Amino acid sequence: MRNRRARLLIPLLALVAALFAVPAPASASTATTVAMYQTSYGGDDADIYYPSGASDLPVALLLQGAKVDRSYYAQYASAIAAQGFVVVVPNHYRLMFVETERYAAEHQVTRTVTWMKDEKYNSSSPLYKRIDSGKLVLLGHSFGGAAGLAAAEDTCSLVFCPALSFSLPSQVKAASFYGTNNGFLGIFADIDNKVPVQLVQGTADGIAPQSDAEKTYSHLLNTPRQIVRVAGVNHYGITDVQSPSPAESETSAQSLTQSESIEVAARWAGRFLLAQLGDAGAADYVWNIGDASDPGVTVTGAP
Template identity: 45%
Template structure:
């Protein structure tokens, strides 16, 4: 597996700011929903929140790789909505040291650990997911730092600091969806090779990982299908429960889209992308044909 280094200047600046702010971060309460349940667990030693629909079996597992120093609980609304589309959504807090400082910094190796965790949950009579997990299908979402980690994994590369060591792509990985992610190195993006379909969800008001950087990365992504899903008025934290979560580097760009609308839009399009790659023809039509006609906040460029 090829080792590389890629660093968007603004994204790297945000990472360094997050490293400096890696002190204790308040944890918001995990919200509940009558249609979606949640429970706390550990995945390879990482504390994690898991969201799953009350009904349904053979649920594909969706792993969310967090942004730098964004606590897992700040993704509760996004994860709950994603789960409502028929996924068991795992959101771990993954701690490691980069640039000499400990913080919440995800990595691609979490994907294989989640596959093993899912198999154990499916086999455990005491688990809420007993006999409900599709062990053969994993989808991967990533935000900011986590988006870069997801891209390095899907492309079979290892980009420092997003990947501390090369790891193989799990055979269960069916699709990736990123929010606020790119592979820009200096003024140009590094190619994203590999065969895993990737969707780039991009807030057009993102002042950390810019729309131009996201689109440039989409253009050099080899795998198809692929999509660039632009969300008008959303900034770098259009995916989280609150703007500029404590401990994370703030986005200097103001979001004009209401927070709840941004989260719902991002989660819905992520879910539709995943379902399309898992063989749902209605979701495929939504992504490539009708979705952005129905959603006034979204514009899609895609290759089938």
């Protein structure tokens, strides 16, 4: 049920120009305008970003980092949407560590499947008959990425599964997580991922270190899998600002500007997800030519 809706166009300007300054997959547009509205579903308020005029759109659910408000992902979500996705960014509050705060959970995935089916046939929605309700991909930041990893493994992990049950919907096709690892007290368990998984990691991350992401990547059991290392970027490389309050503060500085780090991270995440949905140009980029044309990025992967 919607409690508010404010349709507004979000000009991407320099962000979108930068996004497509490098070779683009065949499905990408060089002049994409992204629109946004606000809604609520499953008890969560959410921001919805989508490319104006496009149809048959897959949905990308962005699982927020711990205590990071959805509003801080506006630029990143817009950059993903510009590549051909409906991007859903909910605020999910729940009891965690003796406080009720914004913490992602696995059941957001199944709730989003329900929402996308309903929204497709909601005649009052800007996305009426424009959603491909059979295709959902996952994005995640930090804690949200860890919740997404558990979901991608089709397991109910106690920390991320307060509903005490979870079954990975068939609509989920791939996942890309930023600043994410599955380390717990120095232990990194194997991840029997049921869908392709990409990790995007800043080399200057002072909260979720690169070394932990590397160990997590090594424990992904199934292909396709990929880790993208972005030089000089820290834990908040995809948020609109550094250390968005009240989230944990980052002490490691970025050498890239915020708009630069968002552009790089969104480009690699979006193209990896497009590749898993059958985009040949995106696949060529993420597996063959992308790292050679991007001097700040190194990639390891298995298609």
